[in-house]
Amino acid sequence: MTTTLRHLCAAMTATLLHIHVAHAAMSDNVIRIGVLNDRSGAYADLGGEGSVVAAKMAAEEFGNSIGGAPVEIVSADHQNKPDIGLGIVRRWFDTEKVDAVADISNSGVGFAVTALAKERNKIVLNASASSDFTGKACTRTSFQWVYTSYTNGYGLARALTAQKLDSWFLITVDYSFGHAFAADMRRAVENGGGKVIGEVRHPLNTADFSSVLLQAQASGAKVIALANAGADMTNSVKQAAEFGITRGQALVAPTVFLTDVDAMGLAAAQNLQFVTAYYWDRDAESRAWGNKFFEKTGRMPTMTQAGVYSAVRHYLRAVQAANSDDGLAVAAKIRELPVADSFARGTVRTDGQFVHDMYLARVKTPAASSRRWDYYDIVATIPAEQAFRPLGEGGCELVSQ
Structure with a gap:
């Protein structure tokens, strides 16, 4: 074997090894994010399908893939009932290999979900409002993103x-x-x-x-x-x-x-x-993203929908930085990395609160x-x-x- 051929083989082996390691760092080689919210009741307009669209917009910025592992967005309706929401998320975690849950927008459902996610070391990107999510109910893997009581x-x-x-x-x-x-x-x-x-x-x-x-x-x-x-x-x-x-x-x-x-x-x-x-017409950056959202939905985004985009985008940045979708590893990166996007700029505190204007x-x-x-x-x-x-x-x- 010539020197050139040996070098070529070595380079190919290194590349394949890198791809294998990158894939192995992602559980089942897929990064799955579940958008859980109200799809048919009082909170359907402020979150609902719009939050799913927002999450997909965040994934699209990464080419729907990180390190060769595809990013998938799934969704479900919790009907504003904690038992239904908990059942959905338990299935997501245990059988469908979902790595993170976003939105929720119901504090009752949110408390049930964060408790289960704590047991499973899974990420929660919570748009529910109760201040207790970053108080007595805080966990290492749960984050509150949009607003609070x-x-x-x-x-x-x-x-x-x-x-x-x-x-x-x-x-x-x-x-x-x-x-x-x-x-x-x-x-x-x-x-x-x-x-x-x-x-x-x-x-x-x-x-x-x-x-x-x-x-x-x-x-x-x-x-x-x-x-x-x-x-x-x-x-x-x-x-x-x-x-x-x-x-x-x-x-x-x-x-x-x-x-x-x-x-x-x-x-x-x-x-x-x-x-x-958030308000879509506050500045040039929020206006640009709001108009992209409008092109997909025919409506301007609410603060929850823009916040879901921001949270999912930051989660994917953290997965990329950690080269893993392990909950604890990603949670550490979520707190470490600053946030800067069309929704807001700020930092994530020890208690899981995203702090922004x-x-x-x-x-x-x-x-x-x-x-x-x-x-x-x-x-x-x-x-x-x-x-x-x-x-x-x-x-x-x-x-x-």
Whole structure:
């Protein structure tokens, strides 16, 4: 064998060995990400199929492959039921070899999923809101990406209470999402010297809020706060307008999505203020990605859908950096690598919280909007260090380790 031929054979052997090692680092030679969310209920518009599209857009940036291992996106509907969501994810982990779960957008389902993922050392990229995900429920492999009950509940209540809007009535969806928001708003109001004078809880997917709203109106509270989201929030706002509540009391909806405003219409939603993590028309970069999303879906993205794109993109960067889809190895890289994309820029803390700027937004009047989806004015930027709960206050056991 000539020297040239020996060198050629050696090079080919090294290349094949490199490919083999790269593949061997990926379990079953495939990187699978499961998008789990509501596909048919109150939260379907804010996440749903749009989140699946967003996840696929992230995978496409890597050519749907890392180190020769294909990236696959699968999806399922948890129907906002923890037992159904848990059953889906158990099957994903145990038989379908899913490596990471993204979105969720239901805190009740989220707690069940993160507990199972902790046992399996699997990654969770959570768009659910409860601050407990990075507090008492934190794990090494779970991450909270978009917003929290602290950023959108505590922060908004703190600002309004400081403006002497110091008596509150809470209308709360009766599961962990609503409980978390109500608790954070209550704490902010009381810390600011105000008082919560009443609270009513309602089931998820409530259609008629008339009795609840009339009770809130009769309380005389300066602020009626809606600790709910999706169709529940939009129904509440529209019915409050019908009762004339907004003429005498401030109506606050801390969790507002672009699709909510589209469903309510600007006439009902105008001047509503809230905190958001993302708006498609905020800057050139968000606008470019938003337009790509629109080309695929016919709709502009919500903050959850943009956040799912960001989380999946960062996960794939971490897999690439670790040369592995092992949960603990990837989790370490997720925390190590900075995040910079069209959704946000920031860092991932020890407790699993992606910390980034948030924005105080106000819904435009019909006259100020030039077209469909032109709905927000960004009033102010809330710096990351102010927007999110301080690291030491959440009670995450990882912080003290």
